[in-house]
Amino acid sequence: MGAENSKPAGDVSQHVFSSETPVQFSNGLVGSLQKNTQTDSTRSKQQELQYQQRLTQELEKLREKEAQNIAELSKTLSNDAEQPAESPSFTDQLSDVAEKIGDATSSSATLAQKQKQRDMSNASVTKEIEALRKKLEARKKLEQADPQVNKAKEDVVACLRLHDRRPLDCWKEVEIFKREVGRLEREFVEKAIR
Numbered sequence: 001m002g003a004e005n006s007k008p009a010g011d012v013s014q015h016v017f018s019s020e021t022p023v024q025f026s027n028g029l030v031g032s033l034q035k036n037t038q039t040d041s042t043r044s045k046q047q048e049l050q051y052q053q054r055l056t057q058e059l060e061k062l063r064e065k066e067a068q069n070i071a072e073l074s075k076t077l078s079n080d081a082e083q084p085a086e087s088p089s090f091t092d093q094l095s096d097v098a099e100k101i102g103d104a105t106s107s108s109a110t111l112a113q114k115q116k117q118r119d120m121s122n123a124s125v126t127k128e129i130e131a132l133r134k135k136l137e138a139r140k141k142l143e144q145a146d147p148q149v150n151k152a153k154e155d156v157v158a159c160l161r162l163h164d165r166r167p168l169d170c171w172k173e174v175e176i177f178k179r180e181v182g183r184l185e186r187e188f189v190e191k192a193i194r
Contacts, residue, residue, distance in 0.1 A: 146184055152177040 038046075156177050159170035 146180070149177070149180045149184060152180045 152173070156170060156173045159173045160167055163169045
């Protein structure tokens, strides 16, 4: 009773089942197992080839879809070119077609970057800089200390300078400063809770 552990050991033991009747396999099965030359590495290579074939098929589908998109774009552009209303020059049309084809085959990140570059102008950059400058000035105003706390701090500093050899004589000024800081902390907590 206690001589054996209640849990099995950490290593996994193998179980061997023995049957009362002998197990026999057909000669065909034994022959096919012996003739099979496939190893783990050949199986993994074969699986990798299947993955590559599937990937190639998917890429072909995407290319066909892109070709359809380009055909549709060229069709709409040709329809736009047939309309006589102030048509741009042929080179402008070609550059537009090339840009649209590039956009159709580009990723969304590339398109977003191109749009951002188009939108960037001197005026927009200047406006953005001014907005950031205003935010910084507003932030400075928020960080300015309370005048009562500033006065209490100045009183502590003046007292310590006056009594540089006896700093314990400034205990009243220090208590006033602590009280003002505590008041600011309470106000901050009340604002944060609301």
